[in-house]
Amino acid sequence: MLSVALSIFSAGAFAQQNQxxxxxDGLNQSGKIYVVVVVLSIIFIxxxxxxxxxDRKISKLEKEIKNK
Numbered sequence: 001m002l003s004v005a006l007s008i009f010s011a012g013a014f015a016q017q018n019q020x021x022x023x024x025d026g027l028n029q030s031g032k033i034y035v036v037v038v039v040l041s042i043i044f045i046x047x048x049x050x051x052x053x054x055d056r057k058i059s060k061l062e063k064e065i066k067n068k
Contacts, residue, residue, distance in 0.1 A: 027033040 024033070027036060
């Protein structure tokens, strides 16, 4: 089952190699690709920070429950 899924995904990847990606080319030519990369990086860093803070809070609560 897994091999079938992987072959489907790899076939899709090979099919896309011959076609140019117009949106990426347009963003790269206008310099807006950097804005996209920065925004995605900020979102990723924000989500990662939130998850780390949430993990610390949960660990603190687990310790409090364990000590009671």
